[in-house]
Structure formats: structure tokens, C-alpha cells
Amino acid sequence: MRLQFILSEIGLGLRRNLSMTISVILVTFVSLTFVGAAALLQTQIGKMKDDWYDKVEVSVFLCPQNSTAPTCASGEVTDDQKADIQAALASPEVKPFVEKVYTETKEQAYDAFQKQFKDQFWASAATVDDMNSSYRIKLTDPEKYSVVSEVISGRAGVEEVKDQQRLFDRLFSVLNNATLLAGGLALVMLLAAVLLITTTIRLSALSRKRETGIMRLVGASTVFIQLPFMLEGAIAATIGALLAVGGLWVGVTYLVDDWLGESAGWIPYVSTSDVLTIAPVLIGVAILLAAISSLVTLSRYTKV
Amino acid sequence: MIRFENVTKVYARGARPALDRVSLDVERGEFVFLVGASGSGKSTFLRLVLREERASAGRVFVAGKELGTLSSWKVPTLRRHIGAVFQDFRLLPNKTVFENVAFALQVIGKPRHHILTTVPDTLEMVGLAGKEKRRPHELSGGEQQRVAIARAFVNRPNILLCDEPTGNLDPTTSLGIMRLLDRINRTGTTVVMATHDDEIVDQMRKRVIELSTGSMVRDQSRGVYGSDR
Numbered sequence: 001m002r003l004q005f006i007l008s009e010i011g012l013g014l015r016r017n018l019s020m021t022i023s024v025i026l027v028t029f030v031s032l033t034f035v036g037a038a039a040l041l042q043t044q045i046g047k048m049k050d051d052w053y054d055k056v057e058v059s060v061f062l063c064p065q066n067s068t069a070p071t072c073a074s075g076e077v078t079d080d081q082k083a084d085i086q087a088a089l090a091s092p093e094v095k096p097f098v099e100k101v102y103t104e105t106k107e108q109a110y111d112a113f114q115k116q117f118k119d120q121f122w123a124s125a126a127t128v129d130d131m132n133s134s135y136r137i138k139l140t141d142p143e144k145y146s147v148v149s150e151v152i153s154g155r156a157g158v159e160e161v162k163d164q165q166r167l168f169d170r171l172f173s174v175l176n177n178a179t180l181l182a183g184g185l186a187l188v189m190l191l192a193a194v195l196l197i198t199t200t201i202r203l204s205a206l207s208r209k210r211e212t213g214i215m216r217l218v219g220a221s222t223v224f225i226q227l228p229f230m231l232e233g234a235i236a237a238t239i240g241a242l243l244a245v246g247g248l249w250v251g252v253t254y255l256v257d258d259w260l261g262e263s264a265g266w267i268p269y270v271s272t273s274d275v276l277t278i279a280p281v282l283i284g285v286a287i288l289l290a291a292i293s294s295l296v297t298l299s300r301y302t303k304v
Numbered sequence: 305m306i307r308f309e310n311v312t313k314v315y316a317r318g319a320r321p322a323l324d325r326v327s328l329d330v331e332r333g334e335f336v337f338l339v340g341a342s343g344s345g346k347s348t349f350l351r352l353v354l355r356e357e358r359a360s361a362g363r364v365f366v367a368g369k370e371l372g373t374l375s376s377w378k379v380p381t382l383r384r385h386i387g388a389v390f391q392d393f394r395l396l397p398n399k400t401v402f403e404n405v406a407f408a409l410q411v412i413g414k415p416r417h418h419i420l421t422t423v424p425d426t427l428e429m430v431g432l433a434g435k436e437k438r439r440p441h442e443l444s445g446g447e448q449q450r451v452a453i454a455r456a457f458v459n460r461p462n463i464l465l466c467d468e469p470t471g472n473l474d475p476t477t478s479l480g481i482m483r484l485l486d487r488i489n490r491t492g493t494t495v496v497m498a499t500h501d502d503e504i505v506d507q508m509r510k511r512v513i514e515l516s517t518g519s520m521v522r523d524q525s526r527g528v529y530g531s532d533r
Contacts, residue, residue, distance in 0.1 A: 002413045210396060211407075217354070217394075218459065219383035220411035222376075 009228040020200040028240025031189030036248045038182035061132040081157030099138040106131040197293035233290035241286035245279040305494045306330040311362035322348040324518040338498040340515035346498035387456030387464040391471035395440040402436040426458045446477035466497040502529035
């Protein structure tokens with residue numbers, strides 16, 4: 001009897017305030033989509049870091065024959081200069097950050113170059129002597145790039161020190177800013193959602209003032225009086241959250257999997273399973289929103 | 305059943321008290337008229353018994369419980385033992401007579417079979433048998449008040465509070481309502497009725513408590529409406 005009665009009350013309330021219910025659903029939908037997008041962006045960054053930070057290395061390009069760099073004034077790098085650089089890499093200030101050093105000769109570099117750009121016209125024009133021989137340094141901690149860079153760059157025989165991580169960091173900062181933007185918009189929308197749910201519950205409570213008045217009079221418990229209103233807000237918000245999950249799922253499927261995956265498939269992308277991972281969080285946020293709104297409103301409008 | 309000890313109620317700070325040091329006792333099974341001009345404190349008295357308001361000073365006891373110290377989560381339980389009837393009936397317009405009365409039991413979680421047996425019994429008792437499916441606007445004022453009384457009485461409360469129940473009704477209809485309240489009183493229910501209706505008070509010859517600007521000026525068993533008679 002109790003459950004049936006509460007359910008019918010909820011149905012009544014949702015139908016009576018249909019336009020408000022729909023607006024609550026839409027606002028939570030949009031706000032939680034932004035929350036979800038922010039979460040997915042962070043997941044994406046995490047995935048890229050996991051995948052790439054193992055591979056990134058610092059490249060120390062040694063002077064080729066005809067370089068204009070001031071450190072290459074003496075021409076192609078000599079064996080003495082190489083020994084000097086290797087000694088620097090083995091020095092106690094640098095050694096703890098270096099995991100491994102690979103040597104790439106200019107012949108190896110030429111082969112790799114030819115392989116990578118075999119169909120391009122400039123590949124046939126390049127010669128072995130145009131290539132740099134290089135040291136590829138794998139760092140124990142990719143963040144400690146600057147320590148290595150300071151010691152090595154500017155030495156005679158070193159044309160350039162390049163950190164691949166720098167490139168990624170620029171990309172990550174773009175993604176981080178996008179996260180901030182999505183998060184900021186989410187915050188504004190969440191505030192709008194709370195206010196809207198509050199208003200909806202208030203309207204619903206006012207339109208059923210007669211009923212709640214009689215309920216109080218005949219001794220219905222506070223929980224019993226307030227539960228339909230709370231559940232109304234929670235149901236509307238949950239529907240909004242489910243729509244947001246659906247929207248993100250569609251977005252990831254069509255935008256990321258189909259489109260990005262096709263055009264730049266070498267990047268590890270977020271997948272629909274990541275959407276499902278954040279789904280409970282989004283639904284939780286929706287229920288939390290509704291709960292906050294209920295607490296704010298109901299104590300005032302359905303007082304015992 | 306109801307006991308007021310030096311009860312004062314002030315609504316706004318500095319305002320004249322709505323009730324001023326009122327002390328009285330209403331025994332189980334009594335029928336009491338509460339009379340006095342508008343603003344004399346009758347409604348405040350009823351609201352204090354229902355614990356819709358708290359006394360500013362003094363103590364209110366209902367069914368042995370002191371309402372001033374009663375925690376608010378126990379208030380619903382208190383109200384299940386008190387029925388209330390008002391001048392404006394307060395029925396739900398989109399529910400039938402049966403649903404209006406059943407509502408009072410549904411919202412306190414009574415089981416279905418209990419509702420299905422109790423509601424028709426109560427409707428028959430108030431004289432509305434056969435009108436279960438009508439809606440309030442299809443009924444006369446007297447019939448609407450009977451629905452309201454059925455709703456107040458369906459849970460068999462110990463106390464029935466009536467705030468000018470005949471205020472909107474003609475004398476003949478009012479008489480019918482009074483007979484009904486008298487019958488309910490005879491089942492052992494304490495009835496407290498606030499009223500302006502001198503004819504009814506004079507006819508019934510029950511205990512009369514008169515309030516004037518918040519003070520109790522008369523408490524007379526088998527009394528009449530006007531104190532000058």
C-alpha cells in the first residue's frame with residue numbers, strides 16, 4: 001500500500017509539472033555531459049601519458065658535416081668530443097636520471113629516414129652525411145629532462161638537445177585547458193541544475209500544499225510526506241544523467257572511435273568502456289544534486 | 305485528555321498574547337464548546353493541541369504527553385490520535401469521497417484490507433453510504449463536512465477538534481452535523497468544538513469555555529453561548 005501510494009504520488013507530481021520536469025532533465029543532461037567530457041579528457045591524458053612516457057626519450061643530436069650551429073664550428077663531431085659527452089652523461093649529477101643511452105650512427109639514422117619517407121622526393125636527395133648521429137637517452141623520470149639538457153647542450157660537438165616530452169606537454173596543456181573549460185561550464189550548469197531542481201520541488205510542493213497539509217494533519221510522517229518530492233527530483237536528475245551517459249557514449253563511438261580512430265589511429269583513445277566507468281559517477285552526481293536541492297527546499301515547504 | 309497549565313502564546317514579539325495564562329482540563333470523553341469573538345484565541349487553542357504551534361510559556365499536555373518537550377519526529381504519532389475538522393472542509397477536489405477518507409489511512413501506512421473495511425463503515429456512520437464515488441463538488445456543504453468528519457474519525461482518534469464546523473452551513477444542516485458529532489462523542493471520543501453558533505451551544509447544553517482576547521473568562525458545565533443569560 002505504502003509503496004504503491006508513494007509511486008502514484010510521484011507519477012502525479014511528475015506529470016503535473018511536466019515542463020519543469022523536462023527542463024530539470026535537460027539541464028542535468030547538459031551539465032553532466034560537461035562533467036563527463038572533462039572526466040574523459042583527463043582519462044585521455046592519462047592514457048597518452050601511460051602509453052608515451054615509456055617511449056619518450058631525450059635526443060642528443062651530434063654535429064653533422066655542414067652545420068651552422070656555433071657548437072659545430074669545428075665540423076663533424078670527433079671521437080674526443082663523443083668521449084667528452086659520454087663522460088658528462090656518466091657524471092654523478094646526471095647518472096641517476098639516465099636509465100639507458102642508445103647510440104644511433106648517421107648510417108642508422110639514414111636507413112630509418114629512408115624507411116620512414118621512402119615515397120617522398122626529399123628522401124632520395126638526402127645523403128648519409130646529411131644525417132646526425134645521435135645519443136638517445138632514456139630517462140628514469142621523464143620530468144627531469146632539464147637536468148640532462150643543461151649539462152649536455154652547448155658542449156662542443158652537440159648540435160641540439162631535443163626532448164620529445166616537450167611536444168607532448170604542449171598537447172597535454174591544450175587538453176588540460178579543455179578540461180578546465182569543460183569543468184568550468186559544468187560548474188555553471190550544475191549550479192543552474194541545483195537552482196532549477198530547487199524551484200521544481202518548490203512548485204511541486206506548493207501545488208500539493210492541500211495534500212501535504214492534510215497529510216500533516218492526519219499524522220503522516222515527515223519522511224512519508226517528503227519522499228515523493230525527493231524522489232521526483234532524483235528521478236528527473238537520474239534521467240538527465242542517463243541521457244548524459246548516452247550522449248557521451250554516442251560521442252565517443254562516432255567522434256573518437258570512428259573519426260579520430262580512422263584519421264589518427266596511432267594514439268590510444270578513450271573508449272566506450274571509459275564512458276561506462278564514469279557513468280556511475282555521473283548518476284551519483286545527479287542524485288547528489290537532487291538531494292542537496294531537496295534538503296534546501298523541503299525543510300521550508302513541508303514543515304511539520 | 306487535554307490539560308493546559310498557565311499557557312501563554314505570543315506570535316510576534318511585543319504583540320498582545322493570543323492566549324494569556326490559560327489553565328484548563330478536558331477529561332476523556334467530554335464534549336466542550338470553545339466560544340468567544342473572532343481573535344479571542346479559539347483557533348490558537350486548537351493549534352496548540354495539534355502541536356502546530358508551541359506554547360510561549362506554560363505547559364500543554366495531550367493524552368498524557370507534554371507537547372513542549374515532545375520531539376518533532378513524534379508529532380505525527382501524536383496527530384494520529386487527534387482528528388481535526390475545519391469550517392472550509394479541506395477536502396481534495398480531485399479525489400472521490402471514498403478516496404478522500406482513505407487518504408488519511410493511506411498516508412499513515414495502513415494496510416489495504418484495513419482501509420477497504422474501515423472506510424465504508426465510517427462513511428455509513430456519517431450517513432454517506434452510497435455516495436462513495438461522488439466528488440466533493442457534487443455534494444452539498446453538509447455532505448462535504450460529513451466527508452471531512454469521516455476523514456478525521458476514520459482512524460478512531462481519542463480527540464476530535466472542530467474549528468467552526470458549522471460556520472458555512474445553514475441551521476438545519478448544522479443540526480445534522482451536531483447530531484453526528486454527538487454520536488461520535490458517545491463512542492468515547494473527546495470532542496472540542498470552537499464555534500460562533502449560539503443556537504447550537506444553547507441546544508446542546510454541554511460544557512462551555514469562553515475566551516476573550518486570549519484569556520479564559522468562563523468555564524461552565526451544561527452552559528449556554530452568552531454569559532449574560
